[in-house]
Amino acid sequence: MARFKTLDQADVAGKRVLVRADLNVPMKAGVVGDATRLQRLVPTLRTLASKGAKVVVLSHFDRPKGKRVPEMSLAPVAQKLSKILGQTVAFADDCIGPDAQKIVSGLSNGQIAVLENLRYHKGEEANDPLFARNLAALGDVYVNDAFSAAHRAHASTEAITHLLPAFAGLQMQAELEALAAALESPQKPVMAIVGGSKVSTKLDLLSNLVARVNVLVIGGGMANTFLFAQGIDVGNSLCERDLVDTARQVLAKATVMGCQIILPQDVVIADALKSGAASAVVTIDSIPPGKMILDVGPASTQTIIHQLGLCKTLLWNGPVGAFETKPFDQATMGIAHAAASLTKAGSLVSIAGGGDTVAALNAANMSSDFTYVSTAGGAFLEWLEGKELPGVKALAG
Numbered sequence: 001m002a003r004f005k006t007l008d009q010a011d012v013a014g015k016r017v018l019v020r021a022d023l024n025v026p027m028k029a030g031v032v033g034d035a036t037r038l039q040r041l042v043p044t045l046r047t048l049a050s051k052g053a054k055v056v057v058l059s060h061f062d063r064p065k066g067k068r069v070p071e072m073s074l075a076p077v078a079q080k081l082s083k084i085l086g087q088t089v090a091f092a093d094d095c096i097g098p099d100a101q102k103i104v105s106g107l108s109n110g111q112i113a114v115l116e117n118l119r120y121h122k123g124e125e126a127n128d129p130l131f132a133r134n135l136a137a138l139g140d141v142y143v144n145d146a147f148s149a150a151h152r153a154h155a156s157t158e159a160i161t162h163l164l165p166a167f168a169g170l171q172m173q174a175e176l177e178a179l180a181a182a183l184e185s186p187q188k189p190v191m192a193i194v195g196g197s198k199v200s201t202k203l204d205l206l207s208n209l210v211a212r213v214n215v216l217v218i219g220g221g222m223a224n225t226f227l228f229a230q231g232i233d234v235g236n237s238l239c240e241r242d243l244v245d246t247a248r249q250v251l252a253k254a255t256v257m258g259c260q261i262i263l264p265q266d267v268v269i270a271d272a273l274k275s276g277a278a279s280a281v282v283t284i285d286s287i288p289p290g291k292m293i294l295d296v297g298p299a300s301t302q303t304i305i306h307q308l309g310l311c312k313t314l315l316w317n318g319p320v321g322a323f324e325t326k327p328f329d330q331a332t333m334g335i336a337h338a339a340a341s342l343t344k345a346g347s348l349v350s351i352a353g354g355g356d357t358v359a360a361l362n363a364a365n366m367s368s369d370f371t372y373v374s375t376a377g378g379a380f381l382e383w384l385e386g387k388e389l390p391g392v393k394a395l396a397g
Helices: 036-050 075-085 097-105 129-136 170-183 203-209 220-229 241-257 298-309 330-344 355-363 378-384
Strands: 016-020 054-058 089-092 112-115 141-144 166-168 190-194 215-218 260-262 266-270 279-283 292-296 313-317 349-353 372-374
Touching: 016 036, 036 054, 036 075, 036 170, 075 089, 075 112, 089 097, 097 112, 166 170, 170 313, 170 349, 170 372, 170 378, 190 203, 190 298, 203 215, 203 241, 203 378, 215 220, 215 298, 220 241, 220 292, 241 260, 260 298, 266 298, 292 298, 292 330, 298 330, 313 378, 330 349, 330 355, 349 355, 349 378, 355 372
Parallel strands: 016 054, 016 141, 054 112, 089 112, 141 166, 190 215, 190 313, 215 260, 313 349, 349 372
Antiparallel strands: 266 279, 266 292
C-alpha cells in the first residue's frame, strides 16, 4: 500500500480544511434513516475543530447527474449531522461560487459547514480541473475521509489533491490500515468468505483471492454455479450456466496456488424464496427437481466454522444464504457468531464489507464485535480485487 499522510501530520490551526466525506446516507421524505456514515465521520470533524480548523464538508448525494434535484439536497443531512455533533453546522446552498464563499468566509476557528451536493455540477464526476480549482479556492488543506468514494476519480477525490496539501481522515486511515493488515501482511492462515448471488459480479475478486488466501469459502447463489460446474444438479436454483468454464478456471487456479476451496456439501432447499416457506436439508447429490438452494446446510456451516477456528484472519464479502428471509439466514448468522466470538477472544482478525454483509452483521447485532466493518461497497470490493483506488493513490505522500 502506498504511504499516505495522516491528520497528525497536518497543520490546520486557523486554516480552512476541506473534508471530503460520504454523506450519501439512506433518506426517505427528508429524514435520514441509517446515520452510521455520519457517526463515523464525527471523530475527524471533532479532531479538526479541536485543532482550530475551519471545517468545510464536501459530499455527493445520490445521482442528480449535474443538475439541481431538491430531493437530493444535503440540507437534511447537514441538520442531522448538527444533532449528532451537538453543535451548529452551517449550510451553503452550493458547493462553489458566491454562496459557498460567503458561508466559508463566515466560519470561525472550530466551526463546521456543509456545502451542497457536489454532483449538482457535472464537473464533479468528470474530474474536471476547473471545477476542482473552484473547490480548492475554498480551502487551504484537503482531507479525504470517504473511502467509500475512493474508487472514483472525481474532482473532489482526485483532481483537488493536485491543488492542496492532502491528508487521510481518521476513518480513511482506519480503513486503509485494516485492509492493509488483512490483505498485504495478514496473520496466516487467511480465510475469505465470498457470497452473493452472481459469479459474474465477483470474478476479479475470486481470481485475486485464490492467489492470496489459504481457504476460500464460496457461498450464496454463486456457489450453485460452482456446484453445477462439478456436475451437481442444482434444480431450480439461481445458476449462471454460461460461467461454468470460468468457475472451473477459478477452481483450477486455486489448486495451483494451494488455496483450499470450501463449497457446500449439504444445503437448505425450498420451493420458493419466501418467509416461512417449508424447507428441508439435503446433501448436494440429492437435490430434488424443482427445488431451490437458499442456504448452506448445517453440516457445511459447521465445517466452515471449524476451519475458521484454525485461521488467524477473515475477509468476508457477501452472505452465504438468502439471509433477509428466514429460515435461510441460519448459516450466515452461525458463521457471524463464530467469527465474532473468535475476534472477541483475540484469536481472529475479522474484516467484513459490502452492503449485504454489513446488513447481515447489523441484523445479528454483531458489527461491533468484528475487527473492522467497512461501509464502503464498491471501493471495498475493488480493494479486495487488488485494484488501485484513485482516491487512495491521490493521498500518497
